Amino acid sequence: MEELKKTCLYEKHIALNAKMSPFGGFDMPIQYSSITNEHNAVRNNVGMFDVSHMGQVIVTGEQAEEFVNYLFTNDVSTIANGKTIYGMMLQPNGGVVDDLLVYKQDQNKYLLVINASNIDKDLNWIMLQNKNFKVGIENMSDYFGELAIQGPKSEETIQKLMEIQLSDLEFYSFKEVSYRGENIIISRTGYTGEDGFEIYGSHAFIQYTWDLFIKAGVTPCGLGCRDTLRFEAGLPLYGHELSEEINPIMAGLGIFVKLDKKDFVGKEAIQHYKENPTKKIIGLELVEKSVPRAGYPIIDENNKQVGTVTTGYLSPSTGIPVCMALVDIEHSTLGSRLFVKIRNKDFEAIVINKQFYRKNYKK
Amino acid sequence: MANVIEGLFYSESHEWVKIENGIATIGISDFAQKELGDIVYVDMPSVGDSITKGSEFGAVESVKAASDLYSPVSGTVLQTNQDLADSPELLNQDPYTNWIIKLENVDNADLAGLMDADTYQNKFN
Numbered sequence: 001m002e003e004l005k006k007t008c009l010y011e012k013h014i015a016l017n018a019k020m021s022p023f024g025g026f027d028m029p030i031q032y033s034s035i036t037n038e039h040n041a042v043r044n045n046v047g048m049f050d051v052s053h054m055g056q057v058i059v060t061g062e063q064a065e066e067f068v069n070y071l072f073t074n075d076v077s078t079i080a081n082g083k084t085i086y087g088m089m090l091q092p093n094g095g096v097v098d099d100l101l102v103y104k105q106d107q108n109k110y111l112l113v114i115n116a117s118n119i120d121k122d123l124n125w126i127m128l129q130n131k132n133f134k135v136g137i138e139n140m141s142d143y144f145g146e147l148a149i150q151g152p153k154s155e156e157t158i159q160k161l162m163e164i165q166l167s168d169l170e171f172y173s174f175k176e177v178s179y180r181g182e183n184i185i186i187s188r189t190g191y192t193g194e195d196g197f198e199i200y201g202s203h204a205f206i207q208y209t210w211d212l213f214i215k216a217g218v219t220p221c222g223l224g225c226r227d228t229l230r231f232e233a234g235l236p237l238y239g240h241e242l243s244e245e246i247n248p249i250m251a252g253l254g255i256f257v258k259l260d261k262k263d264f265v266g267k268e269a270i271q272h273y274k275e276n277p278t279k280k281i282i283g284l285e286l287v288e289k290s291v292p293r294a295g296y297p298i299i300d301e302n303n304k305q306v307g308t309v310t311t312g313y314l315s316p317s318t319g320i321p322v323c324m325a326l327v328d329i330e331h332s333t334l335g336s337r338l339f340v341k342i343r344n345k346d347f348e349a350i351v352i353n354k355q356f357y358r359k360n361y362k363k
Numbered sequence: 364m365a366n367v368i369e370g371l372f373y374s375e376s377h378e379w380v381k382i383e384n385g386i387a388t389i390g391i392s393d394f395a396q397k398e399l400g401d402i403v404y405v406d407m408p409s410v411g412d413s414i415t416k417g418s419e420f421g422a423v424e425s426v427k428a429a430s431d432l433y434s435p436v437s438g439t440v441l442q443t444n445q446d447l448a449d450s451p452e453l454l455n456q457d458p459y460t461n462w463i464i465k466l467e468n469v470d471n472a473d474l475a476g477l478m479d480a481d482t483y484q485n486k487f488n
Contacts (some may be wrong), residue, residue, distance in 0.1 A: 228426060
């Protein structure tokens with residue numbers, strides 16, 4: 001096995017006595033105190049995540065916009081400079097290479113933020129698509145560290161501690177700021193269903209800022225609650241709700257695939273799949289208390305397997321057992337009755353909207 | 364460091380058991396609850412179920428993961444701790460006072476192969 005990578009905040013996690021676990025090739029903090037407490041800190045107050053494992057790639061050149069639009073499902077030509085946009089890179093068959101955020105600095109310069117587990121695969125993929133283009137592709141993953149500051153008090157906390165004006169920064173917008181002698185990037189984005197920000201800068205800056213926020217009493221939050229938070233908000237995790245086998249239409253993310261724009265990788269396959277859908281990611285609520293977990297089978301009334309749980313929890317915010325699951329399309333209608341197999345018992349479950357928690361974005 | 368109580372017997376899978384008058388009281392160790400983190404659900408068998416030593420009889424679930432429970436002894440389920448149905452976090456607060464199940468028709472000979480407090484302490488702490 002390859003040795004696990006460490007983020008620039010690794011020593012700080014150890015000093016805080018975090019429970020560490022491998023994620024996306026990195027040794028990452030899962031929790032510091034308790035997943036539930038950290039979850040609640042983000043829902044009710046503010047929490048800070050080390051997300052320096054995420055990858056960053058900068059695409060530059062006169063063809064940058066055309067190139068990004070060719071390998072990305074959303075349309076970057078329609079957004080203004082300083083805007084961030086979510087979407088996927090697809091294979092020609094519509095399978096998802098990765099889901100990512102794209103930051104438009106200007107039409108000749110884009111920053112792509114990709115999943116840690118996919119950095120090498122994505123880079124190869126991006127290089128491969130460059131054969132008919134002439135853009136600069138720079139992997140900045142080892143340069144950038146990244147913090148996510150999330151929760152209803154994130155704006156006031158950052159403004160106070162970093163003295164950066166954020167009230168004018170709109171949802172899915174970013175700005176570059178000069179801070180302690182370097183240019184950092186801060187965007188109003190996140191992965192929790194709450195208002196929040198993601199901040200990119202050098203390792204030295206990230207370490208300094210982490211300490212600054214910890215000293216001010218901001219709750220450090222691990223990947224454990226990052227997953228419960230994104231799950232409750234109905235947001236997908238690559239490898240669970242999106243993958244090379246689960247396309248964006250199955251995942252209910254069709255609005256991020258702009259079929260009306262010019263040719264892009266995977267467009268035809270998605271057009272075709274939309275006309276003949278076979279599977280869908282749904283939300284399920286269990287009637288009785290238990291905990292549905294990723295990988296558990298979903299069966300119908302005749303004990304036939306019709307799907308699999310992709311992520312599930314006893315929702316920390318509501319205490320209700322809920323999951324997302326990939327099921328055959330004929331079982332995806334809201335209100336349908338299915339069963340989750342948990343330790344050889346069948347638990348009745350009803351198909352519901354997969355946003356288990358109402359998002360509190362500041363738009 | 365995890366707390367270990369004298370007078371209980373411990374399994375490799377971190378259950379504890381105490382037998383009094385043919386009735387076994389079973390729970391999980393402090394080491395187990397610390398490893399699991401916030402416990403949110405305890406899956407328990409039904410009263411009257413018969414359970415054999417080493418077999419799975421339920422699960423303790425934290426936010427992130429399910430951990431199966433294995434019975435350290437054989438017997439018939441006499442009682443399940445209903446306090447845990449409403450407040451599973453009691454297992455985090457005190458895993459020794461908050462037992463999970465009680466079995467009857469238990470044979471003391473089943474304690475063979477389990478660890479006493481010192482052995483368990485040395486092995487897992």
